[in-house]
Amino acid sequence: MRIAVCPGSFDPVTLGHLDIIERASNLFDKVIVLVSFNPAKNKAVFSVNERMEMIQKVTSHLENTVVDCYSGLLADYLKMTGASAIVKGLRAVSDFEYEFQMALANKKLYSGAETVFLTTRGENMYLSSSLVKELASFGGEIADFVSPEIHDFIYERLTGKKEQN
Template sequence: MPKRIAICPGSFDPITKGHLDIIRRAAGLFDEVVVLIMVNYTKAATAFTAEERVDMARRVTRGIPNVRVDFYAGLLADYAREAGACTLVKGLRAVTDFEYEFQMALTNKKLYPKLETLFLTTDIQHMYLSSSVVRQVASFGGDISEFVCPEVLQDIVARLAPGPPGPVRREPQT
């Protein structure tokens, strides 16, 4: 029987405990899981370089034997075909995620008909969590230790934490 390979694609800017939950669960379902760091062309910039995101993903998945991390800047369907993957695994937090992910699943299926998409609902403790939330909280000096793995916490804080506080500007009361 051929090896069942799944891909967990995303920008992972940065990788969160919510991402890791989906990756671990996918690893229990497939022979091999590729955490595929990708370029999100709808975002103007990323907080971390591709190399940094790959490194962080490798550190947090180190203890999961059937997971490997890779980077790709092309079409996901092309990567899946070349890797011999049968499934894309995507985490869903809310109905709003589904609308976008459903459109992407149909597009990938059209580009590579053998590719299925499996949606895993996010664990309730991570429903609010996203890379954007982590970046925002960290950029204001908030505690993100509950949102990200200890292996990458200091990297994220070092990159995103604000400098010394400046004067507080308040809008005039009208």
């Protein structure tokens, strides 16, 4: 079985993340969407459990996708789960330099780790969790950036109020 891990902070999960996850689910037998976190750096807006719940909601249509969390080294997680691939989305050339370094480090730590880079679709090139948080915190509309299943939850958390339709 070909198992891939899509790691990230997903604070919150965006349509860009979902696009990469969906495409990975077409390439691998099983995809683990891994909420990575560092307990020493608690700067996330959403808790690990909230992020996992949001991902579960937006990936419920993908039968070969599961959600998990981990706070250790990604290479160790791959060994532990039997995964052989790390799937990372790239928005721009600037993403590649950092992700390439991480791919080399993961390969060094675990020789069975292969990193697969999927380029984002054009409409998602500028999309990030940070952008969603900033827009919503100012009351901006985020419907084009997050799935409808989690839109209201994100909006209410970041604005402190229900959206007026």
